[in-house]
Each structure stands twice: as C-alpha cells, then as structure tokens.
Amino acid sequence: MTADLIGRLREVVGPSGLISDPGEMAGYLTDWRNAYTGxxxxxxxxxxxxxxxxxxxxxxxAGVAVVPQGGNTGLCGGAIPDSSGRQVVLSLTRMRRIRDLDAANQTITVEAGAVLQSVQEAAAAAGRLFPLSLGAQGSCTIGGNLATNAGGTGVLRYGTTRDLTLGLEVVLPDGRVWNGLRGLRKDNTGYDLKQLFIGAEGTLGVITAAVLKLFPAVRSRATAWVALPGPQAAVDLIGVLRGLAGDRLTGFEIMSRQSVELVLRHSSGARDPFGDRHPWYALVELSDSLPVAGLDGVIESALGEAFEHGLVVDAVVAANPAQAAALWALREGISEAQNHEGPSLKHDVTVPVSRIPAFVEGTDRALEGAVPGIRIVTYGHIGDGNLHYNLSKPVGSGDEEFRARAGALARVIYDSTRAFDGSISAEHGLGQSKRGIIADYKDSLELDLMRGLKQLFDPRGLMNPGKLL
Structure with a gap:
C-alpha cells in the first residue's frame, strides 16, 4: 500500500480514525482466543x-482489500486480515449511535458498532426488550451479530438475528450506500435484499446500520435447573414445556456433566445445585410481559408431569433473581472454563431437534474410538437444535499432540452432522476456520449460487477475501 493511499484515508477519517503503528494495531489483528493472527x-x-x-x-x-471488523469476538477468524500486510481493517467501533427508537413501531435503529448490551439497555430504558442475548454481549457489536446471523439463548422464542432485523444500511464494494433502513414488517416489492448481507460475514458489503425489532419488556420470569438421564429426556421435556407454557418458553439449554464440572472447577463461586452428580442438565426459562404471570406454577406443573414420565431426575426452581443468575452463570461459564484445560477444539453444529439424542450417542462413540479418554464438552441451545460440541484433551496428554488431531476430530463431528441432515455451522459462521472444508458438506449448487452473488456484488474480490468462500 502506498503512502499516498494512507494519506488519503487519513483525510477521510481524520487523524484519530487511522492507525498505522504496529503496536497500536495489534489488538485488531488477533482474535480474542489468539487462534488467528494477521x-x-x-x-x-x-x-x-x-x-x-x-x-x-x-x-x-487502489485494489486494496477491506476486512470489516466489529467487536472482534468471533470464533472462526472472520474479522482477521491475512498475513500479506496489504489489507485494511475497517473497524466500525466508533459508529455506536442509537439513531432512533420508535416505541409505537416496536423498532430501534442503531449503527453497526453499537455494542449489543448497549442496544439491550436502550430498549429497556424505553420499556421494551431487544431479545438477542450472547455470552459476549458486553463486547460484541450489532454489525458482527448481523454479519454472522448470531443466535444466542433466545432463538427458541424470538429467532436469530436474521429474524430480528427489518432493515439495513450497507456500503457496497464500489462505495455506493444502499439505504434499506425501513422499519416495515410487510414490504412485498421484490427481492428482500437485506437477507443477502445478513450472515455474509462482510464479503458482500459493509453493514453500517440496522432497524431491529423490539418486543414488550419481560416483567416476570421462572428459571429452573433440571437433572436429566440423557438427551432424549431433554427433547421430550421441551415438548412438555411447550404444551403447557406455549411461547412463554424463552430458553432451553442443555449441558453435559463434563461441561458443568469444568465450571465448578474453574469458576469462582460456582456451586452445584444438587448434591448428586447427573449425566445431563437443562436450564429452563419461562418469561412473560405480565408482572404476575404465575410462571413458577407453570414450570412446577411441567416438571411434575416430567417426573411422572421419568424425564427428570431432580430439579430446582430459582427463588429470586440472584439464584436465577447463579444458574445462568453455570451455563455461560462453560466456554471460559474449558480454556483452563488446554486446547479447546470448538465446533458449532446444528441438527434437527428430534435427532439430537442419536447424534450425540453416535458422535460421542466415534470420538472416543478416535481418541480414548477425550473429554467431550457438549452444551447448547437444544430447543433450536444447536450444540456446541467442544473437545478437550485426555487428562495427562500433551497440548500439541491434541492440536495435531484437530482436523481429523473435526471431520468426525462434521461427518456425523451430515449423516443427521445437519449443518457444520449453526451461529458462529465459516470465517477462515471452515472455509476450506465447507465444499465437502454443502450442496455444490448452493455454493455455485453463493459464488455468483459474490461475483455480482464484489467482482474484484476486495471485500473480506479468504472468508466464507
């Protein structure tokens, strides 16, 4: 890149908007797990x-590639430049404004650099709810959420980021601005262009703002921690809860005992809600906009029915918000706790909910056959079929030896996912980590159509090259 281009970029964004010192750039060039560096x-x-x-x-x-970046909290290297030193990282973190909140239309318009938690708080201040919720919500940005079609814990009731988005503003690869910031729930005037950019990981353009859906504020909750004999019981319990609670079933998370043990071992203040060990657990949450909705009674009725059918071994219902927060901390602390155990091979897959029990049984068996003693850290949003199927090395084995098996172990999981009609990425995206193998697991015609869209929007291949495709 020439000094002339650097100077012209500085003229556009001002002296404080351009960083070229290697030390100051470092935080933008490595992901938070230190798995990808450019x-x-x-x-x-x-x-x-x-x-x-x-x-x-x-x-x-100038023919220079652009790598859009939000909060840099991704898990697949999608926001990290390559090693050439010729790319420009375009960070949206200065664009944090809440442009508009229309309470009557139940919408909020925000810039792409707005941190998810700040959007949640702005909605709450207006007596509304923005339901997207992730472990990284204090640092991830709306632009990154849109680029990866983030899911999180509320998908069961509210859907993914795609379902929560009504309109977008996007800078196209040629510098033109598409203003699609329309807060309409009905617009039957041709192609729904916003859907092309959601989940595209910055390869078709740069999302700069979005109109997002809001919902009535939650005024009552019921949260329960449930011990289960196995994944089949979890799937059956979802049916019981849906039958009694309907769309008040907001969250349903599943965790293996191995997952919970890591949190109990490494997270300060974490306590096991039960005296006995159980093979599987579920975290269940009901919510309602009514301040007195009788949710404790609903969840207790559902658990009572589940006990009668042998689906539940033990259960505890949170008596207050502090207890509910402690139960959620057990779930949300899994990813960080696993990092204390050496290399964490992370996989984010989805299969039809009905097939999760057979998938877990078959995949566990194949992994244990490949690496005896491997620790399988399985948890996730079972209500929408999304499992985080993470792996830790056998106790006493070496880090590098385990890392060397990463590709082969990923193939075991992805082959099993394909056999159960699933997807190798549920909510983390493809980024760099899965770009090289997606052709083995996605229909060739789908990939041809995706490449055609890429060629149409970005014929010179300058938008986040080396990602997704």
Missing part, C-alpha cells in the same frame, strides 16, 4: 456511513 497496512476507524463509503471507494480504486 497483519495489515492500516486500521481505519470511520465515524460515519459517509466515511465508510469514502474508505471503501478509495480502497477499491
């Missing part, structure tokens, strides 16, 4: 959509 000619931090458009247009003119 280099860049510069990090550009525009403060407006107009500045984003100016940056993209200049880079296109």
């Amino acid at each position: 280099t860049a000619a510069a990090v550009v931090r525009p403060g407006s959509t107009e500045e984003v458009a100016g940056v993209v247009a200049l880079c296109r003119e």
Whole structure:
C-alpha cells in the first residue's frame, strides 16, 4: 500500500480514525482466543456511513482489500486480515449511535458498532426488550451479530438475528450506500435484499446500520435447573414445556456433566445445585410481559408431569433473581472454563431437534474410538437444535499432540452432522476456520449460487477475501 493511499484515508477519517503503528494495531489483528493472527497496512476507524463509503471507494480504486471488523469476538477468524500486510481493517467501533427508537413501531435503529448490551439497555430504558442475548454481549457489536446471523439463548422464542432485523444500511464494494433502513414488517416489492448481507460475514458489503425489532419488556420470569438421564429426556421435556407454557418458553439449554464440572472447577463461586452428580442438565426459562404471570406454577406443573414420565431426575426452581443468575452463570461459564484445560477444539453444529439424542450417542462413540479418554464438552441451545460440541484433551496428554488431531476430530463431528441432515455451522459462521472444508458438506449448487452473488456484488474480490468462500 502506498503512502499516498494512507494519506488519503487519513483525510477521510481524520487523524484519530487511522492507525498505522504496529503496536497500536495489534489488538485488531488477533482474535480474542489468539487462534488467528494477521497483519495489515492500516486500521481505519470511520465515524460515519459517509466515511465508510469514502474508505471503501478509495480502497477499491487502489485494489486494496477491506476486512470489516466489529467487536472482534468471533470464533472462526472472520474479522482477521491475512498475513500479506496489504489489507485494511475497517473497524466500525466508533459508529455506536442509537439513531432512533420508535416505541409505537416496536423498532430501534442503531449503527453497526453499537455494542449489543448497549442496544439491550436502550430498549429497556424505553420499556421494551431487544431479545438477542450472547455470552459476549458486553463486547460484541450489532454489525458482527448481523454479519454472522448470531443466535444466542433466545432463538427458541424470538429467532436469530436474521429474524430480528427489518432493515439495513450497507456500503457496497464500489462505495455506493444502499439505504434499506425501513422499519416495515410487510414490504412485498421484490427481492428482500437485506437477507443477502445478513450472515455474509462482510464479503458482500459493509453493514453500517440496522432497524431491529423490539418486543414488550419481560416483567416476570421462572428459571429452573433440571437433572436429566440423557438427551432424549431433554427433547421430550421441551415438548412438555411447550404444551403447557406455549411461547412463554424463552430458553432451553442443555449441558453435559463434563461441561458443568469444568465450571465448578474453574469458576469462582460456582456451586452445584444438587448434591448428586447427573449425566445431563437443562436450564429452563419461562418469561412473560405480565408482572404476575404465575410462571413458577407453570414450570412446577411441567416438571411434575416430567417426573411422572421419568424425564427428570431432580430439579430446582430459582427463588429470586440472584439464584436465577447463579444458574445462568453455570451455563455461560462453560466456554471460559474449558480454556483452563488446554486446547479447546470448538465446533458449532446444528441438527434437527428430534435427532439430537442419536447424534450425540453416535458422535460421542466415534470420538472416543478416535481418541480414548477425550473429554467431550457438549452444551447448547437444544430447543433450536444447536450444540456446541467442544473437545478437550485426555487428562495427562500433551497440548500439541491434541492440536495435531484437530482436523481429523473435526471431520468426525462434521461427518456425523451430515449423516443427521445437519449443518457444520449453526451461529458462529465459516470465517477462515471452515472455509476450506465447507465444499465437502454443502450442496455444490448452493455454493455455485453463493459464488455468483459474490461475483455480482464484489467482482474484484476486495471485500473480506479468504472468508466464507
């Protein structure tokens, strides 16, 4: 990259909006797990959509690739540049404004760099709910959530980020700005263009703002921690809960005993809700907009019915918000706790809910056959079929030896996922980590159509190259 282009970019974003010092750029060039590291000619931090458009247009003119980045909390390296040193990282973190909140229309319009938690708080201040909830919500951005079609714990009731989005503003690869910020729930005027950019991981354009759906505020909750004999019981319990609670069933998370043990071992203050060990657990949450909705009675009735059918071994219902938070901490602490055990081989798969029990049984058996003593850390949003199927090394084995098996072990999981009509990425995206193998697990015609869209929008291949495709 020439000094002339650096100077022209600085003119667009101002002196504080461009970083070229290697030390100052470091935090933008490595993901939070230190799994992916690249280099860049510069990090550009525009403060407006107009500045984003100016940056993209200049880079296109110079033939320089752009890597959009939000909170840099991804797990697949999708926001990290390559090692060439010729790419520009385009960080949206200065664009954090809440542009509008329309309570009557139940919408909020936010810029892509807005942190998810700040959007939740803005909605709450207006007596509304923005239901997207992730472990990284204090640092991930709306732009990143959109780019990966993030899921989280509320998908069971509210859907993914795609379902929560009504309109987008996008800077296209040629620098033009598409203003699709329409808060309409009905717009039958042709192709729904916003859907092309959601989940595209910045390969078709740079999302700069979005109109998101809001919902009535939650005024009552009931939370329970449930011991289960196995995954089949979890699937059956979802049916019982849906039958009694309907759409008040907001969350249903499943965790293996191995997952919970890691949290109990490494998370300060974590306590086992039961005196006995159980093979599987579920975290169940009901919610309602009514302040007095009788949810404790509903969840207790459902658990009582489940006990009668042998689906539940033990259960505890949180008596207050502090107890509910402690139960959620057991679930949300799994990923971090696993990192204390050496390499964590993370996989994010989805299969039809009805097939989860057979999938878990068959995949566990195949992994244990491949690496005796392997520790399988399985947990996730079982209500929508999404499992985080993570692996830790056998006790006493070496880190590098285990890392060397990562590709082969991923194949075991992905082959099993395909056999059960699933997907090798439920909510983390493809990024760098799965780009090389997606062709083995996705229909060739689908990939041809995706490549055609990429060629149409970005014929020079300058938008986040080396990711997704």
